[in-house]
Amino acid sequence: xxxxxxxxxxxxxxxxxxxxxxxxxxxxxxxxxxxxxxxxxxxxxxxxxxxxxxxxxxxxxxxxxxxxxxxxxxxxxxxxxxxxxxxxxxxxxxxxxxxxxxxxxxxxxxxxxxxxxxxxxxxxxxxxxxxxxxxxxxxxxxxxxxxxxxxxxxxxxxxxxxxxxxxxxxxxxxxxxxxxxxxxx
Amino acid sequence: xxxxxxxxxxxxxxxxxxxxxxxxxxxxxxxxxxxxxxxxxxxxxxxxxxxxxxxxxxxxxxxxxxxxxxxxxxxxxxxxxxxxxxxxxxxxxxxxxxx
Numbered sequence: 001x002x003x004x005x006x007x008x009x010x011x012x013x014x015x016x017x018x019x020x021x022x023x024x025x026x027x028x029x030x031x032x033x034x035x036x037x038x039x040x041x042x043x044x045x046x047x048x049x050x051x052x053x054x055x056x057x058x059x060x061x062x063x064x065x066x067x068x069x070x071x072x073x074x075x076x077x078x079x080x081x082x083x084x085x086x087x088x089x090x091x092x093x094x095x096x097x098x099x100x101x102x103x104x105x106x107x108x109x110x111x112x113x114x115x116x117x118x119x120x121x122x123x124x125x126x127x128x129x130x131x132x133x134x135x136x137x138x139x140x141x142x143x144x145x146x147x148x149x150x151x152x153x154x155x156x157x158x159x160x161x162x163x164x165x166x167x168x169x170x171x172x173x174x175x176x177x178x179x180x181x182x183x184x185x
Numbered sequence: 186x187x188x189x190x191x192x193x194x195x196x197x198x199x200x201x202x203x204x205x206x207x208x209x210x211x212x213x214x215x216x217x218x219x220x221x222x223x224x225x226x227x228x229x230x231x232x233x234x235x236x237x238x239x240x241x242x243x244x245x246x247x248x249x250x251x252x253x254x255x256x257x258x259x260x261x262x263x264x265x266x267x268x269x270x271x272x273x274x275x276x277x278x279x280x281x282x283x284x
Contacts, residue, residue, distance in 0.1 A: 002186050003186060006186040006190065010190075010194045013194070013198060014194070014197055014198065014201070017198050017201040017202070017221055018201055020201075020205065020217055020218070020221060021201055021202075021204055021208065021209065021214075021217075021218060021221075026211060026213055026214060029214060029217055030213075030217065033217050033220060033221070036198075036221065036224065037220075037224060040224055040227070040228060043191075043194075043228065043231075044228075044231050046186070047191070047231050047232060047234075047235040048235050049231045049234065049235065049242075049243050049246070051243070052227075052231060052243055052246050052247065052250075055247065055250060059250060059254060060250075063254070064220070064253075064254060064257055067257065067258070067261060068213065068216070068217065068257070068261070070261075071213055071216075071261040071264055071265070072213050074265060074268070075213070075264055075265065075268040075274045090208045092207070093203075093204050093206075093207030094204055094208070096203065096207060097200040097201070097203045097204035097207070098200070100196075100199075100200050100203055101196055101197060101199075101200035104196040104199075104200075105193055105196060108189055108192045108193060108196065109189065114187075114188045114189045114192070115187040115188055115189055115236075116188075120236070120237060120238025120239070121238060122235075123234065123235075123238075123239070123240050123242075127240050128240055128243050128244065128247075130240075131240035131241075131243075131244050132244055132247065135244075136244050136248075139248060143248055143251045143252070146251070146252070146255055147251060147254075147255055149255075150254075150255035150256075150258050150259050151258065153259055153262070154258045154259050154261070154262035155262075157259070157262040157263060157265075157266055158262040158265045158266060
């Protein structure tokens, strides 16, 4: 039963990940990424990490996917036209990816004693909170500083209006010039 | 569901991300691929935490989630800047600083 559930979740994650990298429409790719992240959250819950699963759903499926969709929409060249996926290096990229997968899979399968039969005690959310705020409190505070810095940096980068910027000529469809009233004389 | 199957799944997801990183030219699509790779790394953390015990795996995953969100936010700001400057978001356009 557990193996079946794992197979279903793993299949969902893998197929949607392939859809992310193969779909020509960027909005669809982002939505497929949401499916991948949700399947991963289910996997986290199956692996006893319920808090991380909740964070994954709230932060990623809710936040990052929305942010990405905004990013795609803001930088879209033509309304309603899918951006074509360019595949110049597709075969080479597939070869590299398969090579890396082969090496890593060989390393995993060749390592003995990975699947030890002993079942360690499960980590509860209370344990996680204690570990975060007691043993790792310095890293915790450093991460909050990092998030602040990222927020300020993103605002500064996205707000800058430099004079060298192109005026986005592709953005505006060539509107038919409105004939001015009384311009004929 | 054993540790090695979880690791195999994570490496497969990571390699899908590698493929996307190499094959796509749109900057947003590359960000999505990086997301996939970070996600695969998180699966490894959680799997080791579950099958080996201890809180360290989950703690690392929480930090990794925060780092990835920061990376996405800054990355999208850069995409927006690239779009303002060039009117497109293909990575080949951002070659001004090449020596």
